[in-house]
Amino acid sequence: MPYSPKDATAATAAANRQAAAGYEMGDRQDFVNADRGLIAPLPEPLRADDGRVIFDASRFDYIADDAPAPDTVHPSLWRQSQLIRRGGLYKVVDGLYQVRNNDIANLTVVEGESGLVVVDCTANVEAATQGMAMIREHVSDKPVAAVIYTHTHIDHYGGVKGIVSAEDVASGKVPIIAPGTIASFDKHAIGENVIAGNAMTRRASYAFNSLLDQGPGGCVTCGIGIASLPGVTISYLSPTDPITKTGTKRDLGGLEFEFLYAPDTEAPEEMHIWIPQLAALTCAENANHSLHNIQTLRGARTRDARNFARYLDETLERWGDDAAVHYGPHTWPVWGNQEVTGFLESQRDTYKYIHDQALRLANKGYTPLEAAEEIELPQSLGRKWFNRGYHGTLHHDVRAVFTKELGMWDGDPVSLHPHPPVETARRFVDLIGADQVLAEGKRSIEAGDYRWAAQILHTLVFAQPDHQAARELQADAYEQLGYQAEGPQWRGIYLTAAKELREGVQAATFATASPDTVLAMPVDILFDYAAVHLIGDLAATADLRIDLHFTDTGQTWTMWIANGVLNARRGASDRTQLTVTGPKAALVGALLAPATAEQLARSGAITLDGDPTVLHTLAGLLDDFDPDFPIVVP
Structure with a gap:
C-alpha cells in the first residue's frame, strides 16, 4: 500500500525553526534577480511526442513566495526552491537569453549578427525543443551557428538533438565546441554515465528525488534546478571543435568567444567562456548559486577542490575587471561588476577553505568523518546564500577531499578489513539482541536522536531484513533526517530510503545508457x-x-x-x-x-x-x- 509521508516531529520542527533563525531570511535580492528580464513564462505542460506530460510547472505552485516553510522542509531549502520554481524565457543582457527551469539545467542562447550560439542544451530533447521554440517565438529565427558544451555532464548535452540535427553537425554546418580533445570529451561524457551507469542511475534516483512524490513531505526541487524528469529522450552528438588551451578564441555568429580551459574541476573536462562584446562571463558549474559537489552522491570521480579555486582565480585575473554579468547553466545570473567579482571571490575561497582545512585536519590525524564534523565555513563565506549546500554539502565535500588526496582508507585500522555489512549486523544483533536494538531505536526516535536511531536500526534491518517493526522505525528516523536536511540530495536519499523501507524497491525512472549514448561510444x-x-x-x-x-x-x-x-x-x-x-x-x-x-x-x-x-x-x-x-x- 502506498504511504503518505508522516508529519514532522516536534524535534524536527524545532530543529528547522532554529535553523531559520541563523539565516537572513529577509534578504530578497535573489528573488529580484531570479525575476529580472522575464520575457515569457513557460508554456503549458511540456509533453512528449506521444502526448505524455513530462513536466508541469504548476506542480510547484505550493512553493509560493508567501508560503512559509513547512516543518517538513528545511527553511533554507524552501527558500531556494521558491527561487528554483520560477521558469520561463529571460533576457540576461542584450543578445543573451536563457530558458530556465523547464529542466534541471538552463538553455542559454547568444544572438549574434549572423546566428544563434547555444551554450549547453539541457538534459533532454523535449526541454531543449520547447526552449528553442520560445527563442524562435520571442527572440530570433536566425539559424543556429554553433553549439557549446561547457562540460561533460548529461544535463548539458542531453538535449542537443532538440537544438541541431546530426546531419548539420556531420556536414560541418554547425560546429559543436567543447573542452578537451574530442576523444577525451567522448570518453568522459559517455564513460562516466555508462560504464558504471547502472549503479550511478540507482544512486541518482535517490539523490535527485525522482522516486518521490512532489510535495512538502517529498520532493521539493533539486536545489540547482527542478526535479529530474521521467520518460525523457537523452541524445548525444560528439563535439567537432575541441578547446584545449586557455585563451583560444572563436568567432561564432558574429561575436567573439574566448575560452578558459579548466579540466579536473566540476567535470573532468570543463571550460569558462568570456564574450567581450557583451561583457558576459560563465564559469560553467565551477561557480553556482550553491556549493557544488567535490564528490557526487550519485557516484562519479572525485573532483579537485583546489582546482575549483585555482581556475576561478584565473578567471578573475583575466576578466574580473570587465565582467558585467555572470550567467550559469543552472539558476539565475549575477549582474554588476562588484557583485560578479564578489560572487566569484567568495566561491573561490569557499572551495579553497574546504580543501585546505580538510588537509590541515588530515595532517593532524583526523579521519574524514571526524574532520567533516569539525569544519564549519567562516561566517563571511557560510552566510552567503550561494555557498549553502543545495547541491554539494560541506559535510560530504570535506570527506571527498580526503578521498581525492588520501584514498578510500580513513587511516583507522578497524576500517581496513571489516566484515561486510550483513555479517557485521548479524554479529551485533546476536550480541545485543533484536529486542534490545529495537528498544534503543524507539528510545532514540522519541529523543529526537535520529542519526543514532537510523544507525542502530540499520544493524537489525540488515541482520533480519523481514523485521517489519525495525524497517518501520528506521523509515521514521530517515524521514525526519530528510525533513531536517538543507541539501536536497541528502533529503532525497533519506526520504527515498524511508519510502523503500515501507513500500519496497521503487522502479528506476531513467537510464543513462540511452541508445544515442551507447551508439556514440x-x-x-x-x-x-x-x-x-x-x-x-x-x-x-x-x-x-x-x-x-x-x-x-x-x-x-x-x-x-x-x-x-x-x-x-x-x-x-x-x-x-x-x-x-x-x-x-x-x-x-x-x-x-x-x-x-x-x-x-x-x-x-x-x-x-x-x-x-x-x-x-x-x-x-x-x-x-x-x-x-x-x-x-x-
Whole structure:
C-alpha cells in the first residue's frame, strides 16, 4: 500500500525553526534577480511526442513566495526552491537569453549578427525543443551557428538533438565546441554515465528525488534546478571543435568567444567562456548559486577542490575587471561588476577553505568523518546564500577531499578489513539482541536522536531484513533526517530510503545508457562497457577471440577473453575464431547481446565468418544488471 509521508516531529520542527533563525531570511535580492528580464513564462505542460506530460510547472505552485516553510522542509531549502520554481524565457543582457527551469539545467542562447550560439542544451530533447521554440517565438529565427558544451555532464548535452540535427553537425554546418580533445570529451561524457551507469542511475534516483512524490513531505526541487524528469529522450552528438588551451578564441555568429580551459574541476573536462562584446562571463558549474559537489552522491570521480579555486582565480585575473554579468547553466545570473567579482571571490575561497582545512585536519590525524564534523565555513563565506549546500554539502565535500588526496582508507585500522555489512549486523544483533536494538531505536526516535536511531536500526534491518517493526522505525528516523536536511540530495536519499523501507524497491525512472549514448561510444569504451559485464569466475578458463570489422568507420578490432578478462585492441588477429562484420549500430547489438547475433546475421545486418558458437559461449559469460537493486536492505 502506498504511504503518505508522516508529519514532522516536534524535534524536527524545532530543529528547522532554529535553523531559520541563523539565516537572513529577509534578504530578497535573489528573488529580484531570479525575476529580472522575464520575457515569457513557460508554456503549458511540456509533453512528449506521444502526448505524455513530462513536466508541469504548476506542480510547484505550493512553493509560493508567501508560503512559509513547512516543518517538513528545511527553511533554507524552501527558500531556494521558491527561487528554483520560477521558469520561463529571460533576457540576461542584450543578445543573451536563457530558458530556465523547464529542466534541471538552463538553455542559454547568444544572438549574434549572423546566428544563434547555444551554450549547453539541457538534459533532454523535449526541454531543449520547447526552449528553442520560445527563442524562435520571442527572440530570433536566425539559424543556429554553433553549439557549446561547457562540460561533460548529461544535463548539458542531453538535449542537443532538440537544438541541431546530426546531419548539420556531420556536414560541418554547425560546429559543436567543447573542452578537451574530442576523444577525451567522448570518453568522459559517455564513460562516466555508462560504464558504471547502472549503479550511478540507482544512486541518482535517490539523490535527485525522482522516486518521490512532489510535495512538502517529498520532493521539493533539486536545489540547482527542478526535479529530474521521467520518460525523457537523452541524445548525444560528439563535439567537432575541441578547446584545449586557455585563451583560444572563436568567432561564432558574429561575436567573439574566448575560452578558459579548466579540466579536473566540476567535470573532468570543463571550460569558462568570456564574450567581450557583451561583457558576459560563465564559469560553467565551477561557480553556482550553491556549493557544488567535490564528490557526487550519485557516484562519479572525485573532483579537485583546489582546482575549483585555482581556475576561478584565473578567471578573475583575466576578466574580473570587465565582467558585467555572470550567467550559469543552472539558476539565475549575477549582474554588476562588484557583485560578479564578489560572487566569484567568495566561491573561490569557499572551495579553497574546504580543501585546505580538510588537509590541515588530515595532517593532524583526523579521519574524514571526524574532520567533516569539525569544519564549519567562516561566517563571511557560510552566510552567503550561494555557498549553502543545495547541491554539494560541506559535510560530504570535506570527506571527498580526503578521498581525492588520501584514498578510500580513513587511516583507522578497524576500517581496513571489516566484515561486510550483513555479517557485521548479524554479529551485533546476536550480541545485543533484536529486542534490545529495537528498544534503543524507539528510545532514540522519541529523543529526537535520529542519526543514532537510523544507525542502530540499520544493524537489525540488515541482520533480519523481514523485521517489519525495525524497517518501520528506521523509515521514521530517515524521514525526519530528510525533513531536517538543507541539501536536497541528502533529503532525497533519506526520504527515498524511508519510502523503500515501507513500500519496497521503487522502479528506476531513467537510464543513462540511452541508445544515442551507447551508439556514440568510442569503440574502446564500447569494449570497456562489454568488459564490465563479464562474469570473471565463469570466464576464468574461457579462451575466445573475435574480430569485429566496422564497415562504416573502416576499423577492425580484435577482442579476446582469457584469465577472466575481456581485452581489445585495434587490428585483426591471425588467431581469430570468428569475424563479425557490419556497421557500428549492428555490431553494438552483437557485442552487448551476442545471443541476438545469429538473428542479426539472418536479417543481413551483420555477417559472420567462422565459428558462430563462439557467440553462444560469450552470451553465457555476460552478466545482466538490475536497475532496481536494493539499497536499504541487503
